[in-house]
Amino acid sequence: MVERRLRSAASVAGTVAAVYLSARLVTTLFFWAAATLSGPTSRFGADATIPSLAMGWDAQWYWVIADRGYPSVLPVTDTGQVTENAWAFLPLYPWLARALGTVLGGYPAGAVVLALVAGYAASVVLFLMLRERIGETAALWAVVLFANGPLAALFQMGYAESLGLLWLLLALWALMRRRFGWLYPLIVLMGFTRPGVLAFALLLGLYGIHRWMRRRVDPLPARQIVHIVATGALATIVGFAWQVIAGVATGDPSAYLETELAWRRSWVGSEEQFVPFSGFLTAASVWFGIWGLPPMLGPVALVILVIGVAVVLARAPQVRRLGPEVRLWGASYLVYLLAVFFPQSSTFRLLLPLTPVAAAVAVPPSRWWRIGVLVLCLGGQWLWIHEMLALGDTFFRIP
Template sequence: MRVVSRLVSTPARRETAGAVAIHLALAVIGFTLLLLINRHVGHGVEWLLYRWDSGNYLRVAERGYPSFIPYRPDGTPDYSRLAFFPLVPALIRGLHLLTGLSYAYAGVAISWCAAAVAAAGVYRLMRAAGASPGAGYACVALWSCSPYAFALWVPYSEAVFSALLVWAMVALLARRWLTVGLLCLLAGAVRPTAVVLIATVMLAAGWALVHRRDGWRPGAALALAPLGLLAGWLFLGSRVGRWDGWFEAERAWGQSFDFGTGTVRFIGDVLTYRERWNAADVRHAAVLAVVLLTAVGVLALALDRTVPRLLVVLVAGAWLLMTGTPGSHYSKPRFMLPFLPVLLLLVARPLARAPLVVQICLYGGGAVVSGWYAAGLLALFEGSP
């Protein structure tokens, strides 16, 4: 929080607090509805909190990483928790030991605190990008009630990663290079998708060095940025005694870069109603919308000369990584959640001019839909969201 406070002036803190309040209000609505529906269908809270990726992070926090990679009969790696980076489980375990909270509730506390910090960062990033206070609030609200906002409520890694990513971009636009490097280092220990942030930071730092701006500090950011990601890879590999252990474990999750072949095949199957896909699955619409609308959004941002170029590079890189790796297609909208605020800038500006009552109804309705959809993703639908 000390790093964050250095990036925010005293008058701006009051505005930022308002943005956090908006996020928390919408998150409470969505999370409450999720819990109510989950109870209605006969599941307990702990069962919900151990679903999908949450369970993997919580079990790593509880038991640590395995010391081997399991293999299927055909010789390919089977699913393993070695694919999950260590910082979030470490935070959960630390809070559990410090407070005595169960691992599940410690994970929820970490996510909610990190999401609040992220919401503050989203507001400051939008203001740094030239948005008005109203547009900044609108962007926070839209992000907080987006369909995959559930990942900010449960022990997933998106909340922590979002907080580090948005504040790193705030620092990057302010050319606070040491802060950028530190936040980027931490982000790399949370998720391998930090490679997009790292590439953006290294590009900006390299440009500053070539043009001899800001002295030695861009060089420090350039050196610090990839260290967390490299340390995460090496640490996970050390658990099984091989430097490429994470890459081997990740093969089971289908995250190898295939230049978009898997994504194109999935979209083709959905659009042509192939028998192996259920045409009524609402998640297909979410995946199609994210893949196609993100591409349109990147183009619109590139044409908007008021948007900092570094933000365009960040979102374009995220889109390339999302479409270029097949993995779980249903998780693609969640993948874009930390990067989503930049795209929301396109609709937040006109929405900020709408009457207040319209905005309240829109955001409140969005929070209800977000909670309802989260119940389907976590409690009802098959396949990891």
């Protein structure tokens, strides 16, 4: 029995590795092309290289954290408003990358290798959690689409996305298998890698309601109730912990919130304040104006989009096959984004945690459908790399 499990695990690891490594070769080719096309107006200049692209944009902030830590005094403008600073980024990824860099010869190597390895591990977990719901073939295709997806460049950049996604997928898998004990450390790891653990707290609340309503056909023991409540409370506490830490370290209770608003104010003006759910409404008008459309139609389009997504999550058979945990996660994370986020050019990157929901596109059994989606993924990946790295010359080309 043990030998059979080991052979099965080795088979899964090897198959996913073949998919993942081939995808990374394609992304490397795209990076090389982007470096070649990079010109004097790009952030990376005419002498861009694959390593410089890999450590561009927000990767620099993680490097600053690894090298110098967080500021004890918040930087401010001439008018006294807080400007962009390291407190917007969580510490676990740069700390781990720095530790790995001591072995590999420097922080950049540690950051990229950590992102690469975490991306591979996330691919393995994605396959294992989906195999139980949609079958082995569809699960493997989901990994193919994930590894070659529009945002696959992040697996080869000094960004925390792949590590954060690994913790998330492990937590969802633990929830699906009802291994609640694993959620306690995973929630803490999630909470100090990427923002979004409050969405997981909402997921646990919705999951508890779902299990309670189905308790006659799916018994809900008291022990599981305790775990659901406790992990939900832990996720809530961890979700606000960084704000408290930033406030204590700087002496300004609003340090984290003001830091996050610094990025938003560069789009909408210095008077912007945080009001839940207002960011998306404001941004809808801003983006419609950028696109040359009537700004007043932006919020209308947003409402229609939200209704459409809700219908897909509730009724699409491909999504329903993923199970209630994945569907509830999709709903929870989208509500979280609507409540706290101002959609900028990094919006697509912030949608990466919806990977388990997006796996629904791999469910239809048609080979040509899946190949068509793969072609679209590769096209989207090159478009993202070309816009954000090869061009990278204006405010809406910031990943």
